[in-house]
Amino acid sequence: MKITMAHGSGGNASKELMGNIFGKYFKNDILDKLEDAAVLDVSGRIAMSTDSFVVTPLEFKGGNIGKLCVCGTVNDVLMMGAEPKYLTCGFIMEEGLDIDLLEKAVASMARQAEEAGVKIVAGDTKVVEGSGGLMINTTGIGVIPETRDVSAENCAPGDKIIVSGTLGDHHACILSARMEIENEIKSDCGCLKDITDALFGAGIDVHTMRDVTRGGMGTILNEIADSSRTMIELQEAAIPVSEEVKGFAGMLGLDPLYMANEGKMIAIVPGDQAEKALELMRATEHGANAAIIGEVKQLSCKKDNDMSGTDADAETKPVVHIKTPLGATRVLDVLYGEGLPRIC
């Protein structure tokens, strides 16, 4: 069975699809009310994030668009130190979409949402012309416990930078599928809640967290350096990349530091808690290959007055440096030119 325009026009075909696919997997007290909006109880500071997922192919080694769209938004909410609670989803289905494939994606969403402890509380479907594609927007909210204060602004000189595992897996997996290259590379698509639970559960004073997605680690660390007005120094030799991804990236001339991931994060923690944080991460499923890869330093010519740091002064420009195994230092800039389209 394929999706037709009729599935999107609010009539009986829409209703059938609702019952047979979405209703089957997404069931909870809130969603079942079928009101215009979900009514939720939350209080305090909440984190809210949105992401549209347009990945092709829709299924890949290690996941599919359904798993990806839940993990992606849940991870964004987690990175603010929040406990993810609720998720909405908007499906844009292209005519010709295979209904079995849709069902697989929806089933993955339900499974992943349960694993992550989030409820899917509102949804919407639309059908557009096309050739069987599927795009899903998810928006998530989570509650930030009062004791937590995680922000890119908080990272400070002396902090250590920990990455939760090998870089580039999702990117290499998607690109392999598109180029029809046979290999064993699996996407790292996954939910980082085991890691954040471990860190906060043990009282680690996490300053900054970011999941390493589109744009890669190079781009994300530059954003963090920028927000916190610091200098970041990485040790190239310490950065974990799997042998398969190294080979793949080498063959195609790609740099794993700019490749996208969908289940990797950076945690920036006070220097004296770094070893403990690393140990905690390594004990989790998604952090088994974690490594300390660098540290945060003072900007070379930082003025006394913070505000002066906003001057267009080349000397005080926040920057990410990377030390090569041979002892050289190079600047790691943001992604220049183009990444891979439809990677997430």
Place this chain on the structure above:
Amino acid sequence: MKITMAHGSGGNASKELMGNIFGKYFKNDILDKLEDAAVLDVSGRIAMSTDSFVVTPLEFKGGNIGKLCVCGTVNDVLMMGAEPKYLTCGFIMEEGLDIDLLEKAVASMARQAEEAGVKIVAGDTKVVEGSGGLMINTTGIGVIPETRDVSAENCAPGDKIIVSGTLGDHHACILSARMEIENEIKSDCGCLKDITDALFGAGIDVHTMRDVTRGGMGTILNEIADSSRTMIELQEAAIPVSEEVKGFAGMLGLDPLYMANEGKMIAIVPGDQAEKALELMRATEHGANAAIIGEVKQLSCKKDNDMSGTDADAETKPVVHIKTPLGATRVLDVLYGEGLPRIC
């Protein structure tokens, strides 16, 4: 200038687009932080709703996709009795999208968000292959004041049904544009906050509200009858439809009761407050043509025990009746068959 795949791959072209278009119109203390998720202060019961907008054409008489995507989600949040606070938006842009058109839509979003009193707090952009289309998901949250309890379940026998204005305008406008029929029909696309503010401000005890969108009033009233286990009786002669839309619908054999609107709502209020509510609505911009169109009645054979109402007993099936000007009564069912695709 047109959108290219490069605008979606997280590199410099994406960054430029961010600054030149989105950053120009969407600016506030929360969005400017550029974290993975927005951090918001809310407390109590919140309403959360999501909608993807795929309307074609992207611009139409009375609005464009930008105005529509803010109004649509804000209205859904309003209908739960909430004060809309925050909005996220996810843009899926097709290659070839005209950047001027994108800018117009974004500018409309910003203007409409300001008018509705909501902050756009998070966003995401993706680019996909295609032919210059634009799809936008918006997800909104609002806070429900403690004193309000609005739900489809709350409507009760004796309540009156008020519609905020003429039906079918958005549908007729979009269809006219697609069929290249020249007429003066304008979409009713608009934000219903003036109406809800007026009703709640005057202390009207609103039982149920719904915006009348995809599926039309027939579908929505059936959903309400279903949720509240009541019978709804409409007076056909009282239902406002403009002369232009009447003519257009007659010509094409469409029924305005199943046509989509994007700035119309139903309010169901206690019978003794109906005249006052009507007067309040008529004093607003978006409710100038409001009318009392029917009332809620007891299901004919309702049992003493509410639970028994869920029996598959034809006698107790919730139903919407409509009295014709000639005194006949017909059943108004949900939209059967297909509505208009890409209407919103």
